[in-house]
Amino acid sequence: MLTALLLSERGPREVDLFALWRRIHGRGGLVAEARRRLAAHAGARRLVCKKCRRPVQARLFEHRAWRFVHARDACDLEGSEARGLVKWELGRELVRRHAPELERLAFEIRLPGPHREVLWAPVLARVRGLERVYEIWEEGREPLEDARHRTRLHERMGTQVFWVILEAPSHSAIERWLHREARPHYRAYVETEMEPL
Numbered sequence: 001m002l003t004a005l006l007l008s009e010r011g012p013r014e015v016d017l018f019a020l021w022r023r024i025h026g027r028g029g030l031v032a033e034a035r036r037r038l039a040a041h042a043g044a045r046r047l048v049c050k051k052c053r054r055p056v057q058a059r060l061f062e063h064r065a066w067r068f069v070h071a072r073d074a075c076d077l078e079g080s081e082a083r084g085l086v087k088w089e090l091g092r093e094l095v096r097r098h099a100p101e102l103e104r105l106a107f108e109i110r111l112p113g114p115h116r117e118v119l120w121a122p123v124l125a126r127v128r129g130l131e132r133v134y135e136i137w138e139e140g141r142e143p144l145e146d147a148r149h150r151t152r153l154h155e156r157m158g159t160q161v162f163w164v165i166l167e168a169p170s171h172s173a174i175e176r177w178l179h180r181e182a183r184p185h186y187r188a189y190v191e192t193e194m195e196p197l
Helices: 017-024 028-043 081-098 144-156 173-180
Strands: 003-006 013-016 056-059 067-070 102-112 118-127 130-138 160-166 185-188
Touching (some): 017 102, 081 118, 081 130, 130 144, 144 173
Antiparallel strands (some): 118 130
């Protein structure tokens, strides 16, 4: 996860690690201070998941994507490490391509559906007034019907949907559906490498 809630006396506020990284990347003293402060908040159980409200910890790696992880029993918002890396790299690519026109870039956004349903969109970007949701598909995590349903809900809300296919075989059911309906999609290839904690 790239976002979490920081609980304080003034109420909860969102902490976005990607936005923090953009502000302080390459400034060693600020990175060390951010690590120290986030560790203190996690130790006091003030950093929590936006969806399940359970404690999380920040992982600010030197050469890898920053992320929050659940202290125990991850919920589905955290997802796999590969999913987190795709969100991180997608954010970097959106900034690289659209920096001047990028009005909003947000991660793990809670979107109300048209029938009181809640969608958690992995990445939401507004470029020149047009909102786009980038959904990530991982084989085996959800049935194809869920992807179709999420797409319809986003479209009813007037949001353009781009699918990023992660770890699915060529000509998988999702890819056939996206091709058949001429929907925009990308394929992501992720090599994960563990860095010591």
